Amino acid sequence: MKLIRFGEPGREEPGVILEDGRWIDASGQFHDYDEAFFALGGMEALEAWVEDGCPDGIAIPPGSRLGPPIDRPSKIVCIGKNYLEHAKEFGEGIPTEPVLFMKATSAWSGPHDDVIRPEGSTKLDYEVELAVVIGRTVSGIVAESEALEHVAGYAVFCDYSERAFQKEMGGQWVKGKSCDSFAPMGPWLTPVGQVSDPQALRLWCHVNGEHRQNGWTGDMMFGAAYLIHYISRFMSLLPGDVIATGTPSGVGMGMEPPRFLQPGDCVECGVEGLGELRQRVVAG
Template structure:
């Protein structure tokens, strides 16, 4: 299923996409799309049954699409997780996943405005596969166990400010947690619809120019290993999100002068089967 949330920010309604691409209201079946829903197999079955029997009312096609997941517990991110991205930035290929965190309040909808921080000169783009956890997981013993805890997948835009991240000392978090720096969605696609998370093309455009054109097959640490690895350092709960890294093509990896984002720029990104995002950049 493709789950989504539509409506004004802070007042989104839960919905499911039908085979014709129409958003259907599931507010009468579940209060929202969150970790509690993802952990409730019976509730997901009710949604699937209602979608199949055609009883769900259609929602207005003009409604804003918000983030597909409410009440996110934590966002765990993996840096330098594509061979080509490590090469373009001159970084050594890591021997273990590079881990950092983003605050859940960075999440906005897939077409919401992204704000360039005040004084920023190095705001960058990153298309990423997001993994959404649906079952509590700790100390996973195998890749199979790790993947069994995955509820679904989504498109994430891991917006980054490179000066704050790299040049200002301390940890990467300063360049990753600015307001609006994690557009998510449009859908949360349940894991049963993604046959192989290591066979997903990712693309990103800036002002119509293709900048990133990669595939999750190039990940240094595949999804199953990322989830397994993280479960040995922290408990993963339903509603947690993992951003799994970005392929080559970011501004940081380009020759000088690097084409960092400016107010007025338009960024579009997509992952096959998971949907498409579009954001306009504005000044904070």
């Protein structure tokens, strides 16, 4: 079972992909995959509904748009420079603790939606990442050994960045990370029990068919369990919150000369076993 949401932007309905490949509308039983769903045992109820044969579930119409697989979260917590080679290509030193920053939730986007190059953008860049979705509230510091017990599942995430806004305009990175459409996630949410080890997955990115990024989540300097433990020192993590765990080397900024995205470019990125995203860059 995989969790999906389908329909027009802002009007998505919950659904599931079954093991036999069928896409089933779950909106007759579940309101949405949001904070309340995860907090009130929705994952367990959804699994039971699927095991019971999805009573009253109907097929999702072919060609339906996929939205992000969960409703817009309370926060998107991102990790900067979490792969050594990317930290080197980014510059500004190697972190000794996780680098935390936030993306505005208004950047939330579907797995195949266009990426909008904002007005004034000159250095639009891509970053494929493993996304961790929180399933149980983390309030107070959680032990690293217990951290993954709070995870609902995993998905593919692309952390789009406008590097000029991020690095050349002063202040925090959030300015270059939060433009509309800069946080696509999907194409589905894979439940935590279906991923034996989040630190043993290949992730990759192609631009116009050219292989740009190729890495392993095991190369993270700070793994998923440690990140949950670390972030919980500074804020509560609520059900449905997303942690974007960082990107391997190969971003446009790190190339010689740099190669930033232009309108018409096609970005495809994926994580082993979790699916693929595909976005077309359009001018804002």
